[in-house]
Amino acid sequence: MSVLISNLELLPDRKIIKQLGLVQGSTVRSKHVGRDIMAGLKNVFGGELKGYTELLEDSRAEALRRMQAQAEAIGANAVINVRFSTSSVAQGASEIFVYGTAVLVE
Amino acid sequence: MTSPDDYEPLQENPQLPETINAPKVSIVHELWLLSAGVLATFLLLAVMVWLSLGWLAQFIPLSWEDRLIQPVAQSWQTDATEQAQLQQRIDQLLVRSEYSDLSVQVHILSSSELNAFATLGGQIFVTEGLLSALESEVGLDFVLLHELAHLVHRDPIRAAASQLGVRLLTALAIGQSDLGAPTAWLQSTELLLSRHYSREQEIRADDFAFTMLQRVYGDVEGYDEFFVTLLEQGDTDRFPAFLSTHPHTQYRLDRLRQRLD
Amino acid sequence: MEVLFTLASFLLLMILGYLFGSFAERRHYQSIWTREAQYRHIVVVNQRFPREKNVRGTQLVMGSVVISVDYFKRFLATLRTLVGGPLNSYESLLDRARREAILRLQAEAEQLHSTRVYNLRFETSSISLGQNDRIGSIEVLAYGTALIQE
Numbered sequence: 105m106s107v108l109i110s111n112l113e114l115l116p117d118r119k120i121i122k123q124l125g126l127v128q129g130s131t132v133r134s135k136h137v138g139r140d141i142m143a144g145l146k147n148v149f150g151g152e153l154k155g156y157t158e159l160l161e162d163s164r165a166e167a168l169r170r171m172q173a174q175a176e177a178i179g180a181n182a183v184i185n186v187r188f189s190t191s192s193v194a195q196g197a198s199e200i201f202v203y204g205t206a207v208l209v210e
Numbered sequence: 211m212t213s214p215d216d217y218e219p220l221q222e223n224p225q226l227p228e229t230i231n232a233p234k235v236s237i238v239h240e241l242w243l244l245s246a247g248v249l250a251t252f253l254l255l256a257v258m259v260w261l262s263l264g265w266l267a268q269f270i271p272l273s274w275e276d277r278l279i280q281p282v283a284q285s286w287q288t289d290a291t292e293q294a295q296l297q298q299r300i301d302q303l304l305v306r307s308e309y310s311d312l313s314v315q316v317h318i319l320s321s322s323e324l325n326a327f328a329t330l331g332g333q334i335f336v337t338e339g340l341l342s343a344l345e346s347e348v349g350l351d352f353v354l355l356h357e358l359a360h361l362v363h364r365d366p367i368r369a370a371a372s373q374l375g376v377r378l379l380t381a382l383a384i385g386q387s388d389l390g391a392p393t394a395w396l397q398s399t400e401l402l403l404s405r406h407y408s409r410e411q412e413i414r415a416d417d418f419a420f421t422m423l424q425r426v427y428g429d430v431e432g433y434d435e436f437f438v439t440l441l442e443q444g445d446t447d448r449f450p451a452f453l454s455t456h457p458h459t460q461y462r463l464d465r466l467r468q469r470l471d
Numbered sequence: 472m473e474v475l476f477t478l479a480s481f482l483l484l485m486i487l488g489y490l491f492g493s494f495a496e497r498r499h500y501q502s503i504w505t506r507e508a509q510y511r512h513i514v515v516v517n518q519r520f521p522r523e524k525n526v527r528g529t530q531l532v533m534g535s536v537v538i539s540v541d542y543f544k545r546f547l548a549t550l551r552t553l554v555g556g557p558l559n560s561y562e563s564l565l566d567r568a569r570r571e572a573i574l575r576l577q578a579e580a581e582q583l584h585s586t587r588v589y590n591l592r593f594e595t596s597s598i599s600l601g602q603n604d605r606i607g608s609i610e611v612l613a614y615g616t617a618l619i620q621e
Binding site: 119120121122123124125126127128129130170173174177178206207 | 217218219220223224225226227230231
């Protein structure tokens with residue numbers, strides 16, 4: 105059973121039975137240097153940095169997976185009020201952090 | 211906004227599993243793996259740069275090479291009679307070996323070592339020690355032709371280009387954002403005098419000298435004087451052959467003797 | 472000679488970084504576990520609408536921490552950014568920073584005799600640029616509203 109994720113304060117179609125606490129997921133990733141160089145070139149002409157978009161998408165998916173794993177571990181089936189944050193922690197590497205409140209819904 | 215739910219409030223924070231957000235990994239193991247991989251890639255790149263620049267450098271016009279060396283070469287000009295004689299000898303060799311369009315300048319180094327080398331801009335250096343050790347004309351001509359071969363094959367500029375490329379690559383890899391050090395090296399005499407040629411280049415120069423000696427004299431009797439003298443002097447090679455850029459003297463001599471047979 | 476000196480100081484820094492870094496990390500986790508058990512009754516969630524009835528007042532509480540990575544892990548990260556992939560060594564660092572920030576927020580809440588903190592928010596920023604633009608330290612701020620009940 106997968107954990108429901110929402111950034112609403114409450115779920116209109118579900119009834120919350122129990123509040124279970126704060127859960128978090130975080131991951132730090134970097135792209136290889138070749139991609140960095142391509143991105144450097146792209147910076148001259150503008151446009152989407154596909155490599156970085158992919159990197160951040162992957163990281164976000166991983167962070168969500170980790171948050172869901174935490175939620176499952178404490179017996180929750182939903183995480184509400186989810187927030188994302190991205191920050192660069194080292195050159196060429198960024199952290200994706202996601203957190204929310206785990207609850208048990210009907 | 212109010213919630214219709216009336217859920218059970220949390221009494222205490224949950225105890226979460228430890229390894230989800232901070233997986234247990236051995237960072238020492240990771241370091242070994244990463245550094246081995248990165249080092250191997252760097253070495254591969256360095257070899258590629260070395261070979262490709264060495265190959266490309268043969269297309270650099272001779273006049274550029276001259277311009278590079280001229281400021282330094284000014285300080286070497288001396289007009290001793292011995293040097294004039296040697297210069298004349300080289301010019302004759304050039305004419306007789308059909309490379310008369312090559313401009314070569316010879317210099318004598320006051321050193322007792324047995325050594326001769328060719329460098330950028332058609333400069334050849336011969337030590338006094340070598341001149342006094344070699345008694346026959348053929349013996350000296352073989353050495354001079356060997357150095358001329360390096361110039362004909364553009365070995366000095368190829369070695370310089372390869373070295374410069376690898377240095378730039380190293381600087382980039384270490385992450386020096388300013389390329390000051392390699393650029394300074396580009397202008398240094400160290401580069402201009404770089405004379406570390408590969409084993410293949412040395413062998414090729416030997417073969418060239420041998421062929422030219424045959425063409426000039428018809429006969430190669432006495433060509434091996436330099437090698438023999440070097441071996442007599444107890445020229446012990448300090449490194450095993452695969453580590454040394456210069457092939458072992460004995461090996462070079464054996465090769466040429468085989469060729470004679 | 473100069474090369475040898477550079478290499479020796481690099482190796483020394485790596486070893487020191489590794490030894491002190493892993494020692495500090497172990498000790499920090501020990502302290503986190505004890506304090507988390509101690510503050511377990513101070514509930515922290517990021518929901519915005521409290522349903523407690525007997526609230527006398529509210530107050531903003533904060534906890535922040537600036538954490539730096541050791542030489543060993545920084546070098547590992549430099550290598551990792553060449554190849555790409557997950558920087559596991561930084562993940563434990565951020566995990567510690569975030570939990571420490573929450574613990575400090577809980578300590579503030581305890582001073583107010585509050586057992587409920589709502590609308591928790593995190594802020595992560597790299598605050599100091601080290602040599603060669605390498606980011607050295609990371610600040611994590613956690614803030615929320617503590618309910619003061621009767």
